[in-house]
Amino acid sequence: MAWIQLRIQTTEQAAEQVSDMLVGWGAQAVTFIDSKDTPIYEPLPGEVLYWQDTTVIGLYDAEHPMQPVLDKLQQTSLFKQGLSYKLEQLEDKDWEREWMDNFHPMQFGKRLWVCPSWRDIPEPDAVNVLLDPGLAFGTGTHATTALCMQWLDQHIQADQTVVDFGCGSGILAIAALKLGAQRVVGIDIDPQAIQASMANAERNQVVDRLELYLPKDQPELAADVVVANILAGPLVELSSIIAGYVKPGGALVMSGILPSQADAVMAAYQHQFDFDAVAEQDEWIRLSARKH
Structure with missing residues (x-):
């Protein structure tokens, strides 16, 4: 199917208004991207953040009449205040297939592999996590996930209880179970992450040992290992x-942290924890510590 997209350069304050307009004018999807490559970190539950300079992209069927949309846009007060836009064709691809074709099995440490569910397993005798990330974050391709997987490969022991705080696709939770953990509890604010984690646990035949919760339902427990691959702000x-x-x-074990944020994160925990040496990969770091 052929598509066109309307790219609108706007501000943090106007981004949601522009999105609502595009949806009202027939956009089939709306995406927010950063206009100036400014980092933005994971919001707290219920919080929505945009970049100071935000590009809002409306996706339209190529046959959709766009001139009426442009006419309406040019009549808005935002356009009169200097809002700019660009209408362009979008290359017609099977984006899901292209993503799947470029996701390959990956090894972490000595014994742990993450294998896309649609590809052959390279080492059947290894510890293999079969993954279909679906709508939730966590494939192993990002350095923060890789750093946590490497730690799990080296340290998880039999009969341990593990908490995966911000479980996403369930990749870390499932890896811990397949490495020998007895019980894993996954927690995430996103119901889609809970669904993805459950589906991946079923695929890996560990669903009977994985418990999944939204924050409002999270249980009280004391775990041998807690892994939190979120971001520095929420970690603090x-x-x-x-x-x-x-x-x-x-x-x-914590990741999603930039080197410049390490001191602030450690300061929030150091009264209870002794920290190991910092591990770094691709400009991200992992902090690991032992509780007093």
């Missing part, structure tokens, strides 16, 4: 909750 803001899951002597 939610430090009391995350630290509370770690039993005395237990391990805490």
Whole structure:
């Protein structure tokens, strides 16, 4: 199917208004991207953040009459205040197939592999996590996930209880189970992540040992290992909750942190934890620590 897209350069304050207009004018999807490559970090539950300079992209069927849309846009007060736009063709591809074709099996540490569910397993005797990320984050391709997978490969032991805080696709939770953990609890604010984690757990035949919760339903427990691959802001803001899951002597593993943010994250936990050496990959770091 052929598509066209209407790209509108706007501001953080006007982004949601522009999105609503595009939807009202027939856009089949709307996407927000950063106009100036400014980092934005994971919001707290219920919080929505945009970039100061935001590009809002409306996706339209190529046969959709666009001149009426442009006419309406040019009549808005935002356009009169300097809002700019560009209408362009979008290359017609099977985007899902292209993504699938470029997602390959990956090895983490000595024994752990992540294998797309649609590809052959390269080492059948290894610890293989079969993954279909679907709508949730976490394929192993991002450095933050890779750093956590490497730690799990080296440290998970039999009979341990693990909490995956911000479980996304369930990749870390399932890896912990297949490496020998007895029980894993996954927590995420996104119901789609819970669905994706459950589907991936079923695919890996570990669903009987994985418990999944939204924050409002999260249980009280003390775990041997807590892994939190989110971002620095929430790691600091939610430090009391995350630290509370770690039993005395237990391990805490955190990623989604830039080197410049390490001190702030460590400061939020150091009164309860002794930290290991920092691990870094592709400009991201992993912090690991042991609870007093």
